Amino acid sequence: MRRAHIIIGILLLSFALFYAYLAWDLPDRNLPNTLGPDVMPYVFAVFLALLALILIVQTVGGKEKGKTAPENLPGIEPRQGVGVLLLIGLFALYIGLMSYAGFLLVTPFIVAFLMYLTGSRKKGEIIIASIGVTAFIYVLFHYLFQVPLPEMKFL
Amino acid sequence: MLDVAIAALLEVTKLHNLFASVAGVVFGLFIGATPGLTVSLGMVLLLPLTYTMPPVTAFCLLLGLFASGMAGGSISAILLNIPGTPSASATAIDGHAMAKKGRASEAISTAITSSFFGGMVSLIALILIAPSIAKAALKFGAPELAALVFLGLTLICSFGQKSLVKGLISGVLGLVFMTVGLDPIVGMPRFTFKMIGLQSGINFLPVMIGLFAIPQIIEGIIMKTDVIPKYEGRVEKVFYRIKELLKYFKYKMLSALIGIGIGAIPGAGGPIAVFLSYENAKRISGPKCKEFGTGIQEGVAAPESANNAMAGGAMIPMLTLGIPGDPITAILLGALMIQGLTPGPLLFRNNAQFVYSIFWAFLFANIFLLLVTLSTVKVWIRILQVPKRILLPIIAIFCIVGSYALRNSFFDTGIMLFFGLIGFFMKKYDFPVVPLLLAIVLGPAFEQHVRMSLIISDGDPSIFVTHPISLVFIIIAFVSLFSPLIRKLIKRFRRQGCPDDELEVK
Numbered sequence: 001m002r003r004a005h006i007i008i009g010i011l012l013l014s015f016a017l018f019y020a021y022l023a024w025d026l027p028d029r030n031l032p033n034t035l036g037p038d039v040m041p042y043v044f045a046v047f048l049a050l051l052a053l054i055l056i057v058q059t060v061g062g063k064e065k066g067k068t069a070p071e072n073l074p075g076i077e078p079r080q081g082v083g084v085l086l087l088i089g090l091f092a093l094y095i096g097l098m099s100y101a102g103f104l105l106v107t108p109f110i111v112a113f114l115m116y117l118t119g120s121r122k123k124g125e126i127i128i129a130s131i132g133v134t135a136f137i138y139v140l141f142h143y144l145f146q147v148p149l150p151e152m153k154f155l
Numbered sequence: 156m157l158d159v160a161i162a163a164l165l166e167v168t169k170l171h172n173l174f175a176s177v178a179g180v181v182f183g184l185f186i187g188a189t190p191g192l193t194v195s196l197g198m199v200l201l202l203p204l205t206y207t208m209p210p211v212t213a214f215c216l217l218l219g220l221f222a223s224g225m226a227g228g229s230i231s232a233i234l235l236n237i238p239g240t241p242s243a244s245a246t247a248i249d250g251h252a253m254a255k256k257g258r259a260s261e262a263i264s265t266a267i268t269s270s271f272f273g274g275m276v277s278l279i280a281l282i283l284i285a286p287s288i289a290k291a292a293l294k295f296g297a298p299e300l301a302a303l304v305f306l307g308l309t310l311i312c313s314f315g316q317k318s319l320v321k322g323l324i325s326g327v328l329g330l331v332f333m334t335v336g337l338d339p340i341v342g343m344p345r346f347t348f349k350m351i352g353l354q355s356g357i358n359f360l361p362v363m364i365g366l367f368a369i370p371q372i373i374e375g376i377i378m379k380t381d382v383i384p385k386y387e388g389r390v391e392k393v394f395y396r397i398k399e400l401l402k403y404f405k406y407k408m409l410s411a412l413i414g415i416g417i418g419a420i421p422g423a424g425g426p427i428a429v430f431l432s433y434e435n436a437k438r439i440s441g442p443k444c445k446e447f448g449t450g451i452q453e454g455v456a457a458p459e460s461a462n463n464a465m466a467g468g469a470m471i472p473m474l475t476l477g478i479p480g481d482p483i484t485a486i487l488l489g490a491l492m493i494q495g496l497t498p499g500p501l502l503f504r505n506n507a508q509f510v511y512s513i514f515w516a517f518l519f520a521n522i523f524l525l526l527v528t529l530s531t532v533k534v535w536i537r538i539l540q541v542p543k544r545i546l547l548p549i550i551a552i553f554c555i556v557g558s559y560a561l562r563n564s565f566f567d568t569g570i571m572l573f574f575g576l577i578g579f580f581m582k583k584y585d586f587p588v589v590p591l592l593l594a595i596v597l598g599p600a601f602e603q604h605v606r607m608s609l610i611i612s613d614g615d616p617s618i619f620v621t622h623p624i625s626l627v628f629i630i631i632a633f634v635s636l637f638s639p640l641i642r643k644l645i646k647r648f649r650r651q652g653c654p655d656d657e658l659e660v661k
Contacts, residue, residue, distance in 0.1 A: 005584065044331050044334070084576070085576075091555065094555065118544035133548065137552055141556060145206070148563065149560075
């Protein structure tokens with residue numbers, strides 16, 4: 001966990017430097033007697049870099065004790081981290097498919113798959129719940145609250 | 156003013172608004188009573204539904220959830236020793252002890268009547284205090300507003316956070332993300348990478364949904380949540396216990412005042428108020444001090460009263476100054492902005508009837524909380540057993556559709572997923588997410604007021620210290636950065652309450 005905190009500090013420091021580099025491209029002030037669009041980003045970049053350095057120094061120095069000390073935090077195992085990224089990827093895929101195939105066609109499959117991931121193994125339960133949830137959300141948003149949902153593009 | 160108040164009452168008592176309030180209360184009880192689901196999550200799930208609602212109906216729904224969600228967390232705290240919300244953690248101490256002795260019904264009725272009591276006291280405080288603050292805030296200029304937002308951000312990043320450095324990192328990251336979009340003064344694009352979706356900046360609603368909902372979904376699916384134990388005891392009908400509303404009056408009243416005070420401080424958080432009120436109850440109980448923790452009603456009444464009193468307290472800075480103190484009021488602020496209303500002193504001047512509608516909606520939310528919960532308590536016990544394999548997919552789809560529905564934009568769903576991933580890793584490495592969210596919400600106002608102040612002063616930064624109110628806010632902000640020291644002093648003070656006792660949190 002200590003190593004993870006040091007890595008986080010380095011990533012934040014790198015991000016702060018990158019952010020300051022992007023702010024470099026912004027124009028200087030074009031109104032008199034006021035800060036230009038680039039000043040606040042520079043200020044935030046400096047603070048972020050300083051805080052990242054403090055985090056690294058604190059972690060290396062090992063001063064933080066008790067429940068919040070890095071070694072006492074649960075953290076993430078590598079396998080779990082991969083699982084998290086895959087799950088986010090699954091959601092991104094669902095969003096991508098929904099933009100072409102529409103909400104009604106794609107949603108039952110994602111609901112069924114998510115139920116499988118959370119431990120559901122009864123086929124009847126999965127089928128009924130996936131169709132039911134899709135219908136419920138569709139009726140709620142589309143008819144009750146008049147919020148249009150994505151529709152199929154290729155028909 | 157009376158005619159405005161009456162007009163507001165007539166609006167709130169329309170059938171569809173009362174129905175929205177009851178629906179909010181029922182949903183809030185479900186959310187609060189289910190371990191793993193937070194009130195913030197419930198609010199972000201309901202938020203997309205309010206896009207097309209009239210403002211009063213939207214707030215009847217959301218305030219119903221707010222009031223009952225805070226109280227609903229006590230049900231699983233009492234029956235299962237698992238607080239449904241963080242603010243119910245102190246209730247679990249004596250509440251679960253009472254349940255183990257076969258007094259679950261008594262504990263639940265005490266919790267709900269105390270929640271109602273605290274909610275009503277905080278409503279009175281809101282009505283009495285908010286208009287005065289709003290009137291004073293009308294005199295604030297750009298330097299005062301900039302300093303006030305700075306104070307709010309500093310409090311949120313520092314006060315009540317376990318690690319000051321992590322709180323500040325979270326806040327500054329939020330400010331960084333806030334700069335994406337059009338510059339607020341000259342209107343030129345910043346950090347948009349020529350993407351049209353980023354031209355209008357990062358909308359905080361998908362950020363909110365991502366930060367609060369996605370980590371919980373990931374926890375449930377990837378990390379596999381713990382099995383929720385079943386409550387095997389008996390719970391009797393408790394509606395007749397409504398007559399116990401004024402029982403333990405001094406505990407409930409003092410705790411309500413603590414809840415209001417803590418709730419009004421941005422960043423202070425629920426657990427601080429409930430544990431402070433619990434410790435205070437021990438201190439004023441005299442010889443009964445040693446019975447706390449063994450299962451006594453006072454140990455449930457005090458924290459629950461503080462719990463719901465925080466709701467009204469937190470709404471004071473949100474409504475009057477536009478500074479949300481916690482995620483829930485940040486969501487309410489978001490709901491106001493969706494409706495085209497800007498919270499702050501001008502809300503009281505230009506939309507007085509709507510403000511009174513909020514007061515009435517809060518009143519009815521508390522009344523429905525009392526009536527609905529006490530008459531349906533057995534239903535909530537069954538709710539505790541709803542399997543996560545059905546709940547989590549529903550929540551996931553709701554989140555994706557909800558963030559899409561804001562602007563019919565898939566870009567917003569992408570923002571939601573991005574911040575969901577960030578929120579998950581922040582949670583795992585103990586970085587608070589609330590400062591990040593509130594910095595995105597308050598950051599644009601902060602930058603705008605700072606730059607406007609410098610335009611007014613011809614570029615002279617001393618304007619922030621030559622204006623007395625601004626100077627006071629800045630001093631308080633820096634004092635709050637030393638809050639870890641203040642907390643150490645409070646801990647020393649707390650130990651003087653019951654010298655032979657240690658507060659155990661199971």
